[in-house]
Structure formats: C-alpha cells, structure tokens
Amino acid sequence: MPELPEVETVRAGLAKYVTGKKITSAQAFHPRAVKPSSIAPITSLAGSRIKSVQRRGKFLWLTLDRPYALVAHLGMSGQLLVTPTTTSPHKHMRARFMLSGGLSRSNNEIRFVDQRTFGWVGVEEYAGDVPISVAHIALDPFEKEFDLAKVINRIRKRKSAIKPTLLNQEIISGIGNIYADEALWRAKIHPEIVCEDLSKAEVKRLINCAIDVMQEAILAGGTSFDEQYKNVNGESGYFERSLAVYGQEGEPCPRCGSAIARIAFANRSSHFCQRCQR
DNA sequence: CCTAACTCCTGCATGC
DNA sequence: TGCATGCAGGAGTTAG
Known part of the structure; x- marks a missing residue:
C-alpha cells in the first residue's frame, strides 16, 4: 500500500x-x-x-x-x-x-x-x-534539509534506469511504484531511460513532479484502491481518481489520448504513455 | 561501488 | 465449482 x-x-x-x-x-x-x-x-x-x-x-x-x-x-x-x-x-x-x-x-x-x-x-x-x-534511508523531499542539487547530481551519475532509481530509498525516500509512475508521466520521461542520459533540468523537473504529485495526494488523504490502505480512522483517501497512468493500462492518456501502456521490468509494473514519454 | 534476482506473506482476479 | 496462475502499494539479503 x-x-x-x-x-x-x-x-x-x-x-x-x-x-x-x-x-x-x-x-x-x-x-x-x-x-x-x-x-x-x-x-x-x-x-x-x-x-x-x-x-x-x-x-x-x-x-x-x-x-x-x-x-x-x-x-x-x-x-x-x-x-x-x-x-x-x-x-x-x-x-x-x-x-x-x-x-x-x-x-x-x-x-x-x-x-x-x-x-x-x-x-x-x-x-x-x-x-x-x-539511519540508512535518504531524506525525503519534504524534509527541510533535503538537498535537491545533491540528489540530482547523485542520480545523474547512475547507469541504471530512472524508474528503479526513483524507488531506491537510499537515494530519495518516500516514492513507491504509484508515485514513481505518476511523476515520470508528469515529467514526460520514459521509465527505462538511463539516469546518465538525463539532463540536469530533466532530473530536476522529475523530482519537482514527484513532490507535486505527492503533495496533492497528501491533500487528498492518499491513494486507496482497496481495503489495504486506510487512515487511522479506517477511511479511504481519494487520490486514486486523480491518477493519470498508474493502473490505467489501455485507458487514454489524459494529455494526448493515446493508450497507456504497462510493462514489467525490475520485477514491477510500470505504466506510462508511449507517445508523451520518450 | 553497483545491479538484478530472489525472498518474505495473504488474498483477490482471471482463465481453463 | 475447483484449481492453477499471476498479481499487488515494500525492502532486505545475496550473488555477481
């Protein structure tokens, strides 16, 4: 969850x-x-x-x-x-x-x-x-000591794909499979792009998209697909209705209308728009 | 240093 | 209806 x-x-x-x-x-x-x-x-x-x-x-x-x-x-x-x-x-x-x-x-x-x-x-x-x-978990982007420039530089040195890097809690913490897919869609970045091949501006845009989508989700009380996520009062959040790509395989991309694709790599599902995210 | 594969569980949806 | 299979929001360990 x-x-x-x-x-x-x-x-x-x-x-x-x-x-x-x-x-x-x-x-x-x-x-x-x-x-x-x-x-x-x-x-x-x-x-x-x-x-x-x-x-x-x-x-x-x-x-x-x-x-x-x-x-x-x-x-x-x-x-x-x-x-x-x-x-x-x-x-x-x-x-x-x-x-x-x-x-x-x-x-x-x-x-x-x-x-x-x-x-x-x-x-x-x-x-x-x-x-x-x-102790080994990286700062999350809502902590005031979070150093955006440092994280960008670290990401850009990596030879692995950007999606598993976003999920790596020792580089930037808090992002899981849902918000990784949503942030990549917002930033128009393909999940399999190698980190080294991204510009500083692209990585910056991506992290800012991750911050934005998570901030919006906090205001909505989180994402609940089923009975597995509830707040302390047993209530569901309602950000699920705002998801652009996660769980939307075959649905139209909210930006360009082409069908959302789902692929499996690094042992997880990735949802993205093949037209918007190159 | 890095990455990929595998592991721990239960329950639900799907297909034969 | 029953059974097998695959899949799910995570992260630690191990092998290479």
Whole structure:
C-alpha cells in the first residue's frame, strides 16, 4: 500500500489522536509483526508516554519519554488504526497498544493491522535523530534539509534506469511504484531511460513532479484502491481518481489520448504513455 | 561501488 | 465449482 502520502496521512492522524498519551499496555500477536532487531519486547513499552509522531520516507516512529522509539513500517498492507478499546478485534490485527490520558478520551487504542505481514513494529534506539532502522534511508523531499542539487547530481551519475532509481530509498525516500509512475508521466520521461542520459533540468523537473504529485495526494488523504490502505480512522483517501497512468493500462492518456501502456521490468509494473514519454 | 534476482506473506482476479 | 496462475502499494539479503 503505502507510499509517502499515505504514511504521512497516518502520521498526521496519529499525531492528532495519540500525542501526550501514555501507553498502559502493549501486545504483539504475530512473530513476523515485530522486527527481529527490536531491542525489547513490545510489552516493555507499557508505562511510556508518547511525545511525538515522526516520519522519514515510508518509515514512522513514535518518540517516547525513553531513550528508544516505537518504530513502524507498513510494508504492503499495514494499517495503524486508532480505535475505542471496545471495537471488536480486526481479522489481521498483529499488535495493539492501549492508551490513557491525552485530549481525546474515546479512542484509546492503536491497532497494527497487516494482512500480508510485510510490515512490522519494533523498539529501537536512536542513531542520531532517527531510529536505527531509518539511519540508512535518504531524506525525503519534504524534509527541510533535503538537498535537491545533491540528489540530482547523485542520480545523474547512475547507469541504471530512472524508474528503479526513483524507488531506491537510499537515494530519495518516500516514492513507491504509484508515485514513481505518476511523476515520470508528469515529467514526460520514459521509465527505462538511463539516469546518465538525463539532463540536469530533466532530473530536476522529475523530482519537482514527484513532490507535486505527492503533495496533492497528501491533500487528498492518499491513494486507496482497496481495503489495504486506510487512515487511522479506517477511511479511504481519494487520490486514486486523480491518477493519470498508474493502473490505467489501455485507458487514454489524459494529455494526448493515446493508450497507456504497462510493462514489467525490475520485477514491477510500470505504466506510462508511449507517445508523451520518450 | 553497483545491479538484478530472489525472498518474505495473504488474498483477490482471471482463465481453463 | 475447483484449481492453477499471476498479481499487488515494500525492502532486505545475496550473488555477481
């Protein structure tokens, strides 16, 4: 599911509902739901207070009044739902965190729900400003330290195709398959073009298109195709209706009208317009 | 240093 | 209806 706009929607929802609350108890229900490198069991979070909710790229973490963080990655199908404790358990509930205090009294639980179990939660110490598992992840383009010129130069040295480079979280974080395809379409760049062959202006245009499309998606509450992406209230986003190419194989290009193509490479689907994107 | 291939899962759509 | 196949928003590991 979730790329930067969806994770940011979840982050903002969590920040609104759980900041300042105390975790009174916590449990995990599935062995793969907890990151193996976690330094402590989920149950040990009991008694800690949530100070803030942070994000870099697709990684989320809660800062606590302790020298470690509760980190989460949603993988392909993870959800973090804020619910009343009386809500009946979800089918794929992998962990739960009971809360007390704070401003909103009715929603006193965070549930980690994940059908495919590619997502995880974990307890981690910090490496500088971010938890250990986030340390190798590049800045995302919404962080104020994000250095556009540096990223452009790095991309332009690469000999691989531009699409897998956009998906590489160690170069620029937050972009997944949907927004990579949408950004390439907006910038009129073919996904298989080699990075080295792109001009500085083209790479700059591409990253700015990625920023624009993700910003618009955040305002729409993210992209939801099915039941796999929900915000913390269990609601779908509505950016799906604004997608130009992702999932639009055979549909007319919104710019030139020719049919959107889908190809598979680097183990993923790519959707693009063969006329607009050379 | 880099890249490609493979892996971890469940559930749904499709085709025979 | 049943079964096999392919496909899905991610990222870590390994081999080369």
